[in-house]
Amino acid sequence: MSSREAVSRQAFDDYFIPMFAPAPFIPVRGEGSRVWDQAGRDYIDFAGGIAVNALGHAHPELCRTLQQQAGQLWHLGNGYTNEPVLRLARQLVEATFADKVFFCNSGAEANEAALKLARKYAHDKAGAGKCEIVAFSNAFHGRTLFTVSAGGQPKYAQDFAPLPAGIFHVPYNDLEAARAVIGPRTCAVIVEPIQGEGGVVPADLAFLRGLRELCDAQDALLIFDEVQTGVGRTGALYAYMEYGVTPDLLTSAKALGGGFPIGALLATNRHATALSVGSHGTTYGGNPLASAVADTCLSIINTPDVLAGVRERHEWFLQGLAQINAQYSLFSEIRGRGLLIGCALAPAYAGKAKTLTNYAAEVGLLALIAGPDVVRFAPSLIIPQADVEAGLERFALAVARLVQG
Known part of the structure; x- marks a missing residue:
């Protein structure tokens, strides 16, 4: 079979290591907030490539940037x-608390770098004994051995033991539990301002403020994992800005490249010097193609109109979901910020989130889950109102099917 011959979904089962269970259809084209499969059927995209396609599919400015850069320089x-990575670094530093940036290829790599930096900073300053990391139950920080260990979901880590030591998990939004374990041996606390994979659960302001105070008292680094919440997703450029709590390190990926793989670790001057020449690295990180696209994507999103539009779209979703829930009483809670929205199923429908998203796909809507009991939406930050309304109409059909059995 040549690389250009027609392929079917069966090819996945034939050739792939079976780590995923993709949908039975294959999307082949996207434009804005819609995609089309091999049969020409259209789908409204409320999944956004798992909060990645921040400007939808085939955004004209991103396409122009990629094509222009592809004709100049791909990799070094x-x-x-x-030049593209220097422009991107300057834009991120000028827009955030950070003084320095490290670029990589994914959120997992960004979190890996953050955790390594935190341990090295503590090792250099206080010795090998200050090495413990505090993380939170139901968190998700990536799939490398270090980051999957920091994530608070044993189902993702337990089969890969022995795991890196010195990582302790406490309940999310439980400041007293955190206070009980954060101490002189703690080098870092890593937390998501909104737990994405863990159910779209926002942090309490008092919780994040308390973590900041505890880290200051113990000279531990506060790491915000903003892989999913960053780059406009919550209606601010980064969620820490809404909370008014500034971390020492921040990780970013997903929406940063608008669909092109890129990740970033943001740091202050005080901590950035812990990673000196040769202490960490990447082959592809910060390559010209990814950096050029991310620079354009960030410049489009980090504007008052787009960020205000995210908050406006949040209200469109809340209103439409409230109408659906008033009719079907399927959800116990609708939560989240901006365009990271979680619909928690009522106890009578526990465990049915994937069934519901499968039904949604059958009527032309792409959606996500966040655990077995939460349907998650993370669409384009500029999704048109007509697509929101049409997508919710399709979602209502899936809801009706689930409720009616």
Whole structure:
């Protein structure tokens, strides 16, 4: 079979290591907030590539940037720098608390770098004994061995033991539980301002403020994992800005490249120097293609109109979901910020989130789950109102099917 011959969904089962269970249809084209499969059927996209396609599919400015850069320079390696990555770094630093940036290829890599930086900073300053990391139950920080250990979901880590030591988990939004374990040996606390994979659960302001105070008292680094919440997703450029709690390190990915793989670790000057030449690295990180696209994507999103539009779209979703729930009483809670929205199923429908998203796909809507009991929406930040309304109409059909059995 040549690389250009027609392929079917069966090819996945034939050739792939079976880590995923993709949908039975294959999307082949996207434009804005809609995609089309091999049969020409259209779907409204409320999944956003798992909060990645922040400007939808085939955004004209991102396409132009990618095509222009592809004709100039693709890759160099870390022995050289390049113009697009320098522009992107400057834009991130000028827009955030950070003084320095490290670029990689994914959220997991960004979190890996953050955790390594935190341990090295503590090792250099206080010795090997200050090495403990505090994380939270139901968190998700990636799939590397270090980040999956920091994530608070044993189902993702338990089969890969022995795991990295010195990581302690406490309940999310439980400041007293955190206070009981954060101490002189703690080098870092890593937390999501909104737990995404863990159910779209926002942090309490008092919880994040308390973590900031505890980290200051113990000279531990506060790491905000904003892989899913960052780059406009909540209606601010980064969620820490809404909370008014500034971390020492921040990780970003997903929406940063608008669909092109890129991740970033943001740090202050005080902590950035812990990673010196040769202490960490990446082959592809900060390559010109990814950096050029991310620079354009960030410049589009970090504007008052787009960020205000995210907050406006949040209200569109809340109103439409409230109408659906008034009719079917399927959800116990609708939560989240901006365009990261979680619909928690009522106890009578526990465990049915994937069934509901499968039904939604059958009527032309792409949606996500966040655990077995939560349907998650993370659409384009600029999704048109007509697509929101049409998508919710399709979602209502799926809800009706689930409720009616």
